[in-house]
Amino acid sequence: MKWLRRIYIAMVLGFLYIPLAVMVVYSFNASRFSMDWKGFSGEWYLQLWNNTGLLTAALNSLVVAVVSATLSTVLGTLIAFTLTRWRFPSRRVIGATLFVMMMSPDIVIAISLLVLFMLLGLPLGFGTLVLAHVTLCLPFVAIVVQGKLHGFDPVFIEAARDLGAGDFAVFRYIVVPLVTPAVLAGWLLSFTLSLDDVVISFFTTGPTFEVLPLRIYSMVRLGFKPEINALCTIMMAITSLAVIIAYRVFKEEK
């Protein structure tokens, strides 16, 4: 029974991690064309470093991810506060819309935004891309923060006031610390959503502003290059870091 269980666990882990492990290993393979192991080499990382086109795309992606994550976090948090604090007629409609937007297929959002941008005559590029990514991320932030605010018992505010805290102290020592983890989680979620989005980016950016996933996509179409393994390994490292930070933040909250 014991070894059966071990095999089972090994299979699950293998299923999840073998592809990633292969990618990481081959990013250090000296061979350019074959899948044979030709010895350890850091060459592809060097080549990556010299591939300015790829690096520019990576930098673009990071900038877009940071900007759109920040914008959607600010807007999403405001929406969440508004929806929980005040009761107004369209409250339910807006709440439902957030869910609809979150569940809509990317392609639908992409096409509808493209049509809108063309209608408005906006040139496709950085601006439209950020707008599109904010549209993508905002509902996620709003829903995560709203969940937190719903669970936020107003009795904490009363308890703080009972202990002598004025309005500012209540905000500073009670509301902010209790809501911050959700806001940070929203930001991290937006950051990763933006970073690895292909479909929406494909339709809403122009030839002047290339982002990483699209660049990789076009590179692979022209034939596979080992630099891509190196690049993906780096991205995986960044993602893992983000996950670890998010985990820490949540644990802190617990």
Next chain:
Amino acid sequence: MAEPVLELRGVSKRYGEAVAVDEVSLTVERGEFLTILGPSGCGKTTVLRLIAGFEQPSAGEIVLEGRSMAGVPPERRAVNTVFQSYALFPHMNVFDNVAFGLRMRGFAPTEVRRRVLDALRLVHLEDLATRMVDRLSGGQQQRVAIARAVVNEPAVLLLDEPLSALDYRLRKRMQIELKHLQRSLGITFVLVTHDQEEAFSMSDRVAVMNQGRIAQLDTPTAIYETPANLFVARFVGEINVLPGVVVGCVEHMTHVEVEGRVIPLSTPPGCWQVGNKVHVLLRPEDLRVETLRDLDEDPELRASFGRVPALLGVVEETVYKGATYDVILRLDSGTMLTATEFFNEDDETVYFRPGDRVAVTWVQGWETVLAYAP
């Protein structure tokens, strides 16, 4: 006499049409343990929230240490609250929770530390100072909530059903600890509960509330033994209510006809007039029951059976209660009575059997007589 620490003068609170608190007036002396007792929804929490300042009265005035609290926000009132849900700050550990009030009042860190540790020692939590509050048991959270409030040395400590979330044994222990804490600190406590046993075991005085009003405010003994009205009588324990009519008033003797018998009552003169309709109230443990068979066979027993003419009836059933048992009996008039009997020291069996013919009496003066209210 010293000035009361807290005074409510005709305080009312309305939510739209609904009246949650209706002209409540009471004074609380310094160092007193006052309990507000009443069924769920009678306005107990609202009274506490008015005192704490979370709500403003619709009418009336609250005076704390001689100062009117009209318009004074909660953070500037010398009262602290132990919330029903404890409301411990989930993002802080035990120490920071307890220190919060002191820090808000600008105490120096060394002073904060000293006082917090003192308070934690008081509630036996000195070892858990760095624990996050969600890693505590219910009883421990309760203690943190108490420490967080008493560390500020409030003029009045408000406690909203502080023990209701604890299991029976822990609740009993915390009742004793709370009372002990209150005595040793000398802080005035205003506690809210729906549990009459809890109210009686801890309080100097109890205010029984019903539908937003104070039905009676007195010592536990007075409330139990001389309830001011039927609501109080029924709320603070099981009681038998017999309707009667006053048939004679001679000096300090009042005769009341109850269940077809004329019974002498020792009530003060001038209270009643012939023809008044009354309720005669009897606690089950004050009733004495004997079977007619025993009374027939034993002249001594019959002689000792009291001066009040006995009511006759039949045992319907008996209910085992542990240390005691209840005898449910039907009087010949059809009225049901409950009497509590103790077990004999050497005999742990229930003496009465369903169907037994019995006589019921009580010691004259142990009854309570109230004006008839339908």
